[in-house]
Amino acid sequence: MAGNKITDRDNALFEAGIKLGALxxxxxxxxxxxxxxxxxEQAIQESISVQPFVESIxxxxxxxLLKSKLNSEFxxxxxxxxxxxxxxxxxxxxxxxxxxxxxxSELNYxxxxxxxxx
Amino acid sequence: MAGNKITDRDNALFEAGIKLGALxxxxxxxxxxxxxxxxxEQAIQESISVQPFVESIxxxxxxxLLKSKLNSEFxxxxxxxxxxxxxxxxxxxxxxxxxxxxxxSELNYxxxxxxxxx
Amino acid sequence: MAGNKITDRDNALFEAGIKLGALxxxxxxxxxxxxxxxxxEQAIQESISVQPFVESIxxxxxxxLLKSKLNSEFxxxxxxxxxxxxxxxxxxxxxxxxxxxxxxSELNYxxxxxxxxx
Amino acid sequence: MAGNKITDRDNALFEAGIKLGALxxxxxxxxxxxxxxxxxEQAIQESISVQPFVESIxxxxxxxLLKSKLNSEFxxxxxxxxxxxxxxxxxxxxxxxxxxxxxxSELNYxxxxxxxxx
Numbered sequence: 376m377a378g379n380k381i382t383d384r385d386n387a388l389f390e391a392g393i394k395l396g397a398l399x400x401x402x403x404x405x406x407x408x409x410x411x412x413x414x415x416e417q418a419i420q421e422s423i424s425v426q427p428f429v430e431s432i433x434x435x436x437x438x439x440l441l442k443s444k445l446n447s448e449f450x451x452x453x454x455x456x457x458x459x460x461x462x463x464x465x466x467x468x469x470x471x472x473x474x475x476x477x478x479x480s481e482l483n484y485x486x487x488x489x490x491x492x493x
Numbered sequence: 494m495a496g497n498k499i500t501d502r503d504n505a506l507f508e509a510g511i512k513l514g515a516l517x518x519x520x521x522x523x524x525x526x527x528x529x530x531x532x533x534e535q536a537i538q539e540s541i542s543v544q545p546f547v548e549s550i551x552x553x554x555x556x557x558l559l560k561s562k563l564n565s566e567f568x569x570x571x572x573x574x575x576x577x578x579x580x581x582x583x584x585x586x587x588x589x590x591x592x593x594x595x596x597x598s599e600l601n602y603x604x605x606x607x608x609x610x611x
Numbered sequence: 612m613a614g615n616k617i618t619d620r621d622n623a624l625f626e627a628g629i630k631l632g633a634l635x636x637x638x639x640x641x642x643x644x645x646x647x648x649x650x651x652e653q654a655i656q657e658s659i660s661v662q663p664f665v666e667s668i669x670x671x672x673x674x675x676l677l678k679s680k681l682n683s684e685f686x687x688x689x690x691x692x693x694x695x696x697x698x699x700x701x702x703x704x705x706x707x708x709x710x711x712x713x714x715x716s717e718l719n720y721x722x723x724x725x726x727x728x729x
Numbered sequence: 730m731a732g733n734k735i736t737d738r739d740n741a742l743f744e745a746g747i748k749l750g751a752l753x754x755x756x757x758x759x760x761x762x763x764x765x766x767x768x769x770e771q772a773i774q775e776s777i778s779v780q781p782f783v784e785s786i787x788x789x790x791x792x793x794l795l796k797s798k799l800n801s802e803f804x805x806x807x808x809x810x811x812x813x814x815x816x817x818x819x820x821x822x823x824x825x826x827x828x829x830x831x832x833x834s835e836l837n838y839x840x841x842x843x844x845x846x847x
Contacts, residue, residue, distance in 0.1 A: 379846050388739050389828065389843055392746020397524075401754040403689075404639050405519055411539035418536030421529040425569040448718050451543040453639075453692075474743065482684050489743055492733050497728050506621050507710065507725055510628020518637040521807075522757050566836050571757075574807075592625065600802050607625055610615050633760075641755055647775035654772030657765035661805035687779035 383468035384492065390428045391465040391474040395487045398423050398434075399456060399476070408451040412436045415454065428465045435460040437478070456485035501586035502610065508546045509583040509592040513605045516541050516552075517574060517594070526569040530554045533572065546583050553578040555596070574603035619704035620728065626664045627701040627710040631723045634659050634670075635692060635712070644687040648672045651690065664701045671696040673714075692721035737822035738846065744782045745819040745828040749841045752777050752788075753810060753830070762805040766790045769808065782819050789814040791832070810839035 402419050420434045437458045444452040457478040464473050471493040479486040520537050538552045555576045562570040575596040582591050589611040597604040638655050656670045673694045680688040693714040700709050707729040715722040756773050774788045791812045798806040811832040818827050825847040833840040 381843050381846065385738070385742050385843060385846070388742040389746040389841075392743040392748075393750035393841055394746075396747035396750025396752075397754045398750075399754075400640055400751045401523055404636055405536075406515075406540045406543045408543045411536075411543055414532070414536045414539045418523075418529075418532045421532045422524045425524045425526045425529055427567050446718070446720055448720065449545050456689075482682070484682055484684065487743075487747055489735050489739060492735065492739065499725050499728065503620070503624050503725060503728065506624040507628040507723075510625040510630075511632035511723055512628075514629035514632025514634075515636045516632075518633045518635075518758055522754055564836070564838055566838065571810075600800070602800055602802065605625075605629055607617050607621060610617065610621065637759055641772075642751070642776045642779045644779045647772075647779055650768070650772045650775045654759075654765075654768045657768045658760045661760045661762045661765055663803050685781050 383470035384472070387428070387465050387467035387470040387472045388474075388489065388492075390467055391463060391472050391489075392487070394423055394426055394429060394432075394463050394465065395461065395474060395476055397426070398461060399459070399485070399487075403454050403456055403459075405454045406451055407436070407441065407454050408445060409438060409442060412438065412441060423463070428467050430464040430466045430471065432464070433462045440478075459485060462490070501588035502590070505546070505583050505585035505588040505590045506592075506607065506610075508585055509581060509590050509607075510605070512541055512544055512547060512550075512581050512583065513579065513592060513594055515544070516579060517577070517603070517605075521572050521574055521577075523572045524569050525554070525559065525572050526563060527556060527560060530556065530559060541581070546585050548582040548584045548589065550582070551580045558596075577603060580608075619706035620708070623664070623701050623703035623706040623708045624710075624725065624728075626703055627699060627708050627725075628723070630659055630662055630665060630668075630699050630701065631697065631710060631712055633662070634697060635695070635721070635723075639690050639692055639695075641690045642687050643672070643677065643690050644681060645674060645678060648674065648677060659699070664703050666700040666702045666707065668700070669698045676714075695721060698726075737824035738826070741782070741819050741821035741824040741826045742828075742843065742846075744821055745817060745826050745843075746841070748777055748780055748783060748786075748817050748819065749815065749828060749830055751780070752815060753813070753839070753841075757808050757810055757813075759808045760805050761790070761795065761808050762799060763792060763796060766792065766795060777817070782821050784818040784820045784825065786818070787816045794832075813839060816844075 473490040579594040591608040697712040709726040827844040
C-alpha cells in the first residue's frame with residue numbers, strides 16, 4: 376500500500392483529471408456544425424496538449440450525434456459533452472496514466488474514467 | 494428617426510453584439526502557446542461563423558502579447574481578451590454592420606465597437 | 612432614417628447583444644441541481660450587472676426543465692440554454708433597450724430578441 | 730506498491746482533479762467586482778458541490794487582488810485564476826483526498842495540488 380505519501384502515480388491521476396475537467400468546461404458550448412467540427416477537434420487537442428504533463432491527446436467529435444442535434448432552422452448546434460470522445464495520456468515523473476471520456480449510454484452521462492496505469 | 498419599430502439595422506447590431514460576447518466568453522481561458530495559436534484562431538473563426546447572420550469573421554491572436562504572457566515554468570498561457578483582434582460582419586435583412594474587438598491601451602480594456610453601418 | 616452615423620440606439624442594441632452572448636457562453640455548462648439553482652441565478656444576475664451600460668437584469672432558471680434533465684444516477688445536470696429566461700435593460704446615452712432570451716419551442720432554440728426600444 | 734489495479738485512492742485523485750479543472754474553466758472570465766464577489770463565490774461552491782464524490786468545497790476570491798485589477802474606467806474585472814483560493818475534499822469509496830488551488834507567486838501560476846490523502 377502506498378501510504379499517505381504523495382506518489383508520482385497520485386499526481387499523474389490528479390493531473391489527468393484536471394485536463395479532462397478543463398477540456399470539458401472550456402470547450403462545451405462552442406457553436407459547431409459538420410463543416411467546422413474538425414477545426415474544433417484540432418484546436419481542443421492542441422490547446423489541452425500545452426498543459427503540463429500531457430504526453431498525448433486525441434479528441435473526436437461524434438458526427439452522427441452532432442448531425443442529430445443540428446437545429447433545423449439555423450443548421451448548427453453547440454458542442455455537448457456526449458459528443459466528445461477523448462483520450463489523454465499523462466506522464467508525471469515515473470508514472471504514466473491513460474484516461475478517457477466517452478458517452479455512457481446506460482448512465483446517460485459523458486463518463487470520465489481511468490483506462491490504465493503504468 | 495427610426496421610431497420604436499424594430500428595424501433590420503437594430504437587429505443587425507444586436508446580433509453582432511451577441512457574437513462578440515459569445516466569442517469572448519466561450520474561448521478566453523483556453524490554454525495556448527505560440528505553436529497552437531493558429532489552430533485556436535481557426536477554430537474560433539469557424540465556430541462563430543456558424544451562428545446566424547454572420548457574413549464574415551476574422552480572428553487574430555496577438556503573438557507578441559501572447560509571448561510576453563507565457564509562463565516561464567510551463568511555457569503556455571491562457572487566451573486573454575487583450576490578445577484578441579476580431580472583426581465580424583453581420584447581415585440581417587437589408588442591413589450590414591461591421592463590428593470589432595481590439596485592445597484599447599488607453600482604457601486598458603478589450604473594447605468592442607461598431608465600425609460601420611450599411 | 613438614421614443614416615450611417617452611429618447613434619445611441621445603435622450602441623444600446625450592440626451592448627445589449629454583448630451581454631446576452633456573454634451570459635450564455637460564460638455560464639451554460641455550470642453544474643446545477645434544484646437546490647443550487649437559486650445561487651446560480653443570483654450570481655449570473657450580479658455578474659452581468661457589473662458590465663457597462665446594464666441598467667437592470669433578471670435571470671430565471673426553469674425548474675421544471677431542470678428537473679426533467681437531472682441525471683438519474685448523479686442527481687444533477689448542467690445549465691443549458693433552454694433553461695434560461697433572461698431580461699436585460701441596457702441604457703446607452705439617451706437610448707434604453709430591453710432584450711430577452713427565452714426558449715422558443717417552435718424553433719427548439721434559446722432565442723435572443725429585442726423586446727422594446729425607447 | 731499498488732500495482733496496475735485501479736484503487737479508490739486513484740479514483741479519488743482523478744475525480745478531485747476533474748473538479749478543479751472544471752471549476753477553473755467554467756468560472757474564470759466571469760465579470761466581477763467587490764460588491765458581487767461573494768455571490769460568485771457562493772455559486773461556484775454550490776455548483777461544483779453537486780458533482781459526484783465532492784464531500785466539501787470552499788471557494789474564496791482574493792479581494793485585494795480583485796481590487797487591484799478593477800478597470801479604472803468601468804469598475805469591474807473578470808475572475809482570474811490567481812484570484813482563486815479553493816479547497817475541495819473528495820471521497821471515493823474508502824479513500825478521501827484534499828486538494829487545493831492557490832496562487833503560487835514564485836511560479837506566477839494558480840497551482841493545483843494534492844494536500845492530503847486518507
